[in-house]
Amino acid sequence: MKPKMTLKKIASELGLSISTVSKALKDNKDISKENREKVQAFAKFYNYRPNSVALSLKNKRTKTIGVIIPEIVHHYFAKVISGIEEVANSKEYNVIIGVTNESYRKEIINMEMLIDGSIDGFIISLSKETLQKADYTHLQETINQNIPIVMFDRAVNEIPSDKIVIDDRESGRMAVQKLIDEGRKKILLLTTKDYLNIGRLRTEGYKDALAENRIPFDEDLVVRIGELGDSDEDQRMLEERINKVFELHPDIDGIFGVNEIYAVTALNVARLRGLDVPETLSVIGFSDGILSKYARPHLTTVSQHGFQMGEIAAQTLINRLEEIDSGEETPYTTQVVKTELIIRDSTLNQVVQKK
């Protein structure tokens, strides 16, 4: 039960002054070699560590970054946090996590809890509710208080800040183009209701690809899915809806789901209907989650590189923080992280020759 060491205790123990001890620990040449060694040995023995709270108070920076995310039980966000952690730790920053559960209120509460000097800056992905309300005053106020924000994934143009995003529209286009390249003509889109940018943009990409290939857009082939809970009930409803579309359009030969759940569910439904994947039907999902990997057949998906996004977000925030320290200020940037189509077994390997 060692008491924790402080400069003061070391000083009194060794009959020196606090500042002498402080300097000795930094190996300051002002202090006699003799005392330096004595102090250092003593400090090491009692493994003294400078109190970080005192340092934070003095330096006016905590070397801690606040990460606000909608969900932590979610492969993508977990990956992002991993990336943030990695970079942050390598730069001696700590990471405090706040989870909003997609709630506007909890987003504000979480941020206010940290805005009292606990953190130097935020990395945040907005909650769905915040996007729906489109009320970003809490973000603006944070920035007004000189606390920098880096937004990732669910960013918003109204707020001036650094942003890390993927090109959802282009990614959607790319995925659907892949299906068309295989010779698919009747492509089912599984997307979200429109308030989430994500779903909307990926839907635009779907339309882009069709248009570029002169395939007429058919609203019948678009299933817009509302909020999906965790329950088996919701899951069954989703299956139901997909089944219904297949009944009306048994000749669907491609599926693009804007997230993993949609795509995997559709894949399962299709197989239960006796369809061969990928022989007669190709399926592509979105997100590099674990479901896609273990689905049968393994699901081809658009990977978002969550880990990399986290790394970039952390690096960007830390750069900004150190910039502030040194007085300069560069303009805000928006970095677009490239997505990648990971070809697995739910699509054809060879591309059908275009006629």
Next chain:
Amino acid sequence: MKPKMTLKKIASELGLSISTVSKALKDNKDISKENREKVQAFAKFYNYRPNSVALSLKNKRTKTIGVIIPEIVHHYFAKVISGIEEVANSKEYNVIIGVTNESYRKEIINMEMLIDGSIDGFIISLSKETLQKADYTHLQETINQNIPIVMFDRAVNEIPSDKIVIDDRESGRMAVQKLIDEGRKKILLLTTKDYLNIGRLRTEGYKDALAENRIPFDEDLVVRIGELGDSDEDQRMLEERINKVFELHPDIDGIFGVNEIYAVTALNVARLRGLDVPETLSVIGFSDGILSKYARPHLTTVSQHGFQMGEIAAQTLINRLEEIDSGEETPYTTQVVKTELIIRDSTLNQVVQKK
């Protein structure tokens, strides 16, 4: 660009002393109503928040807990963190996350990074490497420095601390008993190499169930799997091994996998071999992850209640911290969280009558 408000600034702005302002903000009756209102209005307008770093320094507690986990991209741990967050936030605690990636070295680095006064206590699940080395001096030293530790899941008897665990052995027994109740006689066990307590205890449970039902234990039916990477390569090897066992023992009628990956993989392999699940073969996994839920057929598993474990761990740590504050000390406890068999579609519903 409002500068952040401090007591000092308010005081000088209002022509009062710092201590008057401080008291006024607490609505201390010593201060004239007039001044109280003036100060409070002013503070509210500039939304003043007491600097938490200064408070931490003064109070000698940060109201922050450090959570050290092996992996964050893992459904179970993500759930636990959720539970911790929930309880911590409701008690006005912040949560700092440190990820070890199963490395002993990173575990120490992470802990040392926080042990400098950044946090009041730890919640930790040990890394595999730490368990292998069985070197727990860093934990003991943390405790010696009066920083309480709550261990969860991967806890260890050598260290005196509060612990939250599940009964792995009993859970394994329960799962296998369920298979036996269905009339299964030749049950394949997929487990880990022995250095991880988890796998070993669940294996014991497997043996218990067999013994209780007078089914001879057959080493041939135990597959001990080493470290599994994230790569498709490793995955394929796993499938290979399971396949081989099936070739030698085509009449296996039950499978118990000590984790989700093993069970889902076995499920897929079995189906590819043309076996009907659950008609001729039942499969049970471990952990309430997402894979089990979306596997086909949906996988019956032993749920570990990760969220609840997180809640309990956080509550236990906070209790301990407040106890220390008030001087009393209660003995360390080990809380066992009950697991639950979640029956889905990879096992039979009805129990075969025992003869």
Next chain:
DNA sequence: TTGTACGCGTTATCAT
């Protein structure tokens, strides 16, 4: 070569 004093922001005790 060593020590004193100050400030970071806050609260609590003790004058006035």
Next chain:
DNA sequence: ATGATAACGCGTACAA
């Protein structure tokens, strides 16, 4: 009713 002062732990400019 208000204000000055000390203390939390640290680093550093300035004295000695």
